[in-house]
Amino acid sequence: MNKKQLSERDICTKYITPALEKAGWDVTTQVREEFPLTKGRIIVRGMLHTRARQKRADYVLFYKPNIPIAIIEAKDNNHTVGDGMQQALGYADMLQVPFVFSSNGDGFLFHNKIASDGVIERELALHEFPAAETLWQWWAQHRGLNDQQNALITQDYFSDGSNKSPRYYQLLAINKTIEAIARGQNRILLVMATGTGKTFTAFQIIWRLWKSKAKKRILFLADRNILIDQTMTNDFKPFGSAMTKIQKRQANKSYEIYLSLYQAVTGNEEEKNIYRQFSPDFFDLIIIDECHRGSAAADSAWREILEYFTSATQIGLTATPKETKEVSNIDYFGDPIYTYSLRQGIDDGFLAPYKVVRIDLDRDLTGWRPDKGMIDKYGNEIEDRIYNQKDFDKTLVLEQRTLLVAKKITEFLRQTNRFDKAIVFCENIDHAERMRQALVNENADLVAQNSKYVMRITGDNEEGKAELDNFIFPESKYPVIATTSKLMTTGVDAQTCKLIVLDQRIQSMTEFKQIIGRGTRINEDYGKYYFTIIDFKKATELFADPDFDGDPVQIYEPSGDQSPVPPDVPVDPEVGGGVTYPEPGEDQEWTGVAEPGPEEVGGGVRRYVVANVEVKVAAERVQYFDANGKLITESLKDYTRKALSGEYASLDDFLRRWRRTEKKQAIIDELSEQGVFFDALADEIGRQSGKEFDPFDLVCHVAWDMPPLTRKERAEQVKKRNYFTQYGEQARRVLEALLDKYADEGVAHIEETQILTVAPFTQFGTPLEIIRAFGGLNQYQQAVNELEQALYSA
Numbered sequence: 001m002n003k004k005q006l007s008e009r010d011i012c013t014k015y016i017t018p019a020l021e022k023a024g025w026d027v028t029t030q031v032r033e034e035f036p037l038t039k040g041r042i043i044v045r046g047m048l049h050t051r052a053r054q055k056r057a058d059y060v061l062f063y064k065p066n067i068p069i070a071i072i073e074a075k076d077n078n079h080t081v082g083d084g085m086q087q088a089l090g091y092a093d094m095l096q097v098p099f100v101f102s103s104n105g106d107g108f109l110f111h112n113k114i115a116s117d118g119v120i121e122r123e124l125a126l127h128e129f130p131a132a133e134t135l136w137q138w139w140a141q142h143r144g145l146n147d148q149q150n151a152l153i154t155q156d157y158f159s160d161g162s163n164k165s166p167r168y169y170q171l172l173a174i175n176k177t178i179e180a181i182a183r184g185q186n187r188i189l190l191v192m193a194t195g196t197g198k199t200f201t202a203f204q205i206i207w208r209l210w211k212s213k214a215k216k217r218i219l220f221l222a223d224r225n226i227l228i229d230q231t232m233t234n235d236f237k238p239f240g241s242a243m244t245k246i247q248k249r250q251a252n253k254s255y256e257i258y259l260s261l262y263q264a265v266t267g268n269e270e271e272k273n274i275y276r277q278f279s280p281d282f283f284d285l286i287i288i289d290e291c292h293r294g295s296a297a298a299d300s301a302w303r304e305i306l307e308y309f310t311s312a313t314q315i316g317l318t319a320t321p322k323e324t325k326e327v328s329n330i331d332y333f334g335d336p337i338y339t340y341s342l343r344q345g346i347d348d349g350f351l352a353p354y355k356v357v358r359i360d361l362d363r364d365l366t367g368w369r370p371d372k373g374m375i376d377k378y379g380n381e382i383e384d385r386i387y388n389q390k391d392f393d394k395t396l397v398l399e400q401r402t403l404l405v406a407k408k409i410t411e412f413l414r415q416t417n418r419f420d421k422a423i424v425f426c427e428n429i430d431h432a433e434r435m436r437q438a439l440v441n442e443n444a445d446l447v448a449q450n451s452k453y454v455m456r457i458t459g460d461n462e463e464g465k466a467e468l469d470n471f472i473f474p475e476s477k478y479p480v481i482a483t484t485s486k487l488m489t490t491g492v493d494a495q496t497c498k499l500i501v502l503d504q505r506i507q508s509m510t511e512f513k514q515i516i517g518r519g520t521r522i523n524e525d526y527g528k529y530y531f532t533i534i535d536f537k538k539a540t541e542l543f544a545d546p547d548f549d550g551d552p553v554q555i556y557e558p559s560g561d562q563s564p565v566p567p568d569v570p571v572d573p574e575v576g577g578g579v580t581y582p583e584p585g586e587d588q589e590w591t592g593v594a595e596p597g598p599e600e601v602g603g604g605v606r607r608y609v610v611a612n613v614e615v616k617v618a619a620e621r622v623q624y625f626d627a628n629g630k631l632i633t634e635s636l637k638d639y640t641r642k643a644l645s646g647e648y649a650s651l652d653d654f655l656r657r658w659r660r661t662e663k664k665q666a667i668i669d670e671l672s673e674q675g676v677f678f679d680a681l682a683d684e685i686g687r688q689s690g691k692e693f694d695p696f697d698l699v700c701h702v703a704w705d706m707p708p709l710t711r712k713e714r715a716e717q718v719k720k721r722n723y724f725t726q727y728g729e730q731a732r733r734v735l736e737a738l739l740d741k742y743a744d745e746g747v748a749h750i751e752e753t754q755i756l757t758v759a760p761f762t763q764f765g766t767p768l769e770i771i772r773a774f775g776g777l778n779q780y781q782q783a784v785n786e787l788e789q790a791l792y793s794a
Contacts, residue, residue, distance in 0.1 A: 003077040012074050015105035023129040030132055035060040037094055037168050039349030042529050049529045051349060052673045057091045063136045066157045066171055070099035082109040095168055099135050114142040149182040155212040157204055158238055169340040170197055174204045176338050186313045189333035193342040194319040194517025195351050202287050202317060203235040215285040220259045222289040228259050251277040275305050287315045319517060320510040351520040357534045359408055360618045364389040377609040393427040396608045401615040405503050405536055406438035422499035423518055424483045429458045432483040439481055455479040474526050495523040498531045506539040637702055643674050644703040651704040665748040668695045696792060715743040718790045730773040734764055735787055
């Protein structure tokens with residue numbers, strides 16, 4: 001056996017895995033091969049999307065399940081033993097493990113980040129690979145862990161038997177929390193972006209502390225009923241009969257895991273403070289979900305509970321650490337022990353990226369002043385002053401404005417999918433109800449089929465709140481559009497929400513991130529890979545704030561009667577106004593059940609309502625963000641040219657690579673990962689039937705101005721050259737059919753032998769018989785390669 005001819009996989013199975021087994025590693029519980037770290041960022045162009053290549057470690061070694069300790073990167077034997085080290089170190093940084101190995105099957109290069117003798121890298125023979133216990137003892141000693149701490153840190157995770165591992169950042173959050181508690185830390189803050197599994201992370205933390213008996217009675221606090229109910233039926237289900245929900249202001253002390261709304265255990269009157277029925281040392285662990293909402297304010301009800309149970313270990317979970325002059329949860333909990341941001345989630349492909357459609361309305365930009373003595377719809381004289389965006393839908397309602405917003409939302413859905421779930425954020429309950437009515441009239445055909453097509457879901461409306469679960473569940477078709485003001489800003493796990501509409505002035509970064517979080521969940525089963533934000537009130541200018549950490553993939557500002565759906569091709573970035581930064585506003589967080597109504601305005605009138613003032617759309621700009629989050633302002637064609645020039649020095653360089661690569665699809669996939677969308681390119685180049693162009697021609701045309709040929713033209717050229725005369729009759733018929741397939745469907749299809757199982761190839765015999773007509777599999781593949789050379793020789 002010639003080791004140089006073995007693939008990387010062969011090196012793993014024949015050399016690396018046996019070396020691990022010989023060192024005493026349990027392959028079923030301690031060794032995970034091809035361990036996925038990320039899913040690959042979703043790259044969006046127009047209506048198309050693709051995923052960048054995911055990060056996957058050849059081996060992750062675990063001391064116990066879900067407690068990672070080492071990385072091994074394998075290479076085939078044509079590489080040196082250390083060729084995979086830099087790649088492995090990148091993975092080790094992600095998992096924060098100290099031991100890193102690289103191998104080509106001859107031995108190992110061992111990188112020890114905590115080496116005490118000053119020798120960080122050394123070569124090991126295959127039989128010298130260290131045992132799991134040896135590595136763990138080195139690491140425990142380095143961290144100064146005693147036996148008691150070690151026992152807690154190695155406590156088992158909950159497993160449902162599927163051998164499914166938490167994502168890498170969840171492992172880090174869980175393991176860091178357990179270690180902090182083992183070391184005696186009693187105030188802990190975890191920052192994880194919305195949609196990254198905070199509740200699952202909390203469950204595993206509680207499970208391990210509970211099972212180890214380090215914590216016996218645990219309280220999980222949230223501020224929305226739906227959050228508690230979702231948690232009990234989903235992530236916390238394994239606690240079973242040990243778990244209860246505190247309700248009806250009764251404290252049953254016979255359980256071990258308690259879930260509660262903070263409103264259910266506190267109140268203004270002393271007898272309503274049910275938490276005082278428990279002794280101050282009753283709970284030894286309290287987890288506060290979404291701890292940015294009120295809990296950090298010194299006078300809040302949550303803070304009262306935390307101070308009452310001061311001896312308990314307290315863990316705050318949030319997507320947005322709250323830092324203002326008045327409020328600080330970092331001040332209370334200390335700096336986060338782990339942060340996983342929106343930007344990281346989008347980059348890793350665990351969260352959906354998004355496009356932004358900015359629609360500025362003329363009255364919002366220029367303001368509106370009533371004529372002297374003008375009365376509103378209800379006979380009230382309107383105070384004479386200039387009303388602007390700050391006033392609209394609060395102190396003054398322009399009915400035409402509401403109708404125009406509803407029209408634009410409907411226009412977007414008609415051009416994409418009218419059954420994509422959408423949330424419309426309004427200023428207040430009154431605005432949400434008017435928006436509901438306007439959307440009902442814009443979508444009268446669908447509302448006639450089902451009245452729940454549009455629903456107002458606000459804190460004061462029982463019928464609307466009853467439909468919240470149906471809006472959340474992907475299986476439920478209705479409601480499709482939900483109008484709201486505050487109720488749906490947080491904690492609502494709407495996996496299939498593809499459209500978020502902002503018709504609300506938002507000046508709190510905390511609230512803005514939470515609203516964006518309603519759309520960031522991915523659901524591949526329902527085709528949810530990215531979402532769109534339509535912004536009518538300049539809320540997305542908060543992207544310019546340095547505190548924002550997850551940029552959009554596209555920003556589009558339509559003007560006049562233009563479609564609200566962003567075009568695939570960016571327009572001149574100079575069109576449209578510059579960015580203005582919002583004035584800093586105080587965070588206004590809502591935590592009760594009823595939402596605050598508007599202030600009274602002049603003469604005791606709550607809100608002026610004006611019916612007949614015309615409102616129009618005003619602006620346009622398109623911007624893309626590339627796979628690395630960098631702003632692109634040129635066309636897709638120019639962007640592609642730049643991407644290609646980074647990969648290939650010249651046309652000859654590209655042609656050499658194309659001819660040398662056996663499977664052309666590999667090059668196409670590589671370019672797709674960098675954000676090159678061949679379908680979108682074909683459309684831009686200007687042929688009506690753009691998809692008949694071969695990716696090869698698109699690349700040569702875009703990057704080096706070569707005139708493109710269609711696939712049919714390339715196929716005809718090969719036929720004219722009498723290329724097939726060198727083959728026997730059956731092989732010739734097969735190659736002619738492959739050429740026709742190429743003309744119809746492209747090069748990817750003819751490169752796979754599975755094509756021989758479909759018509760017209762089934763007329764020529766079984767795949768085995770067809771391959772025999774060429775003299776065997778190698779000869780068949782050589783014939784296909786030569787056919788491709790003939791196709792691309794022009």
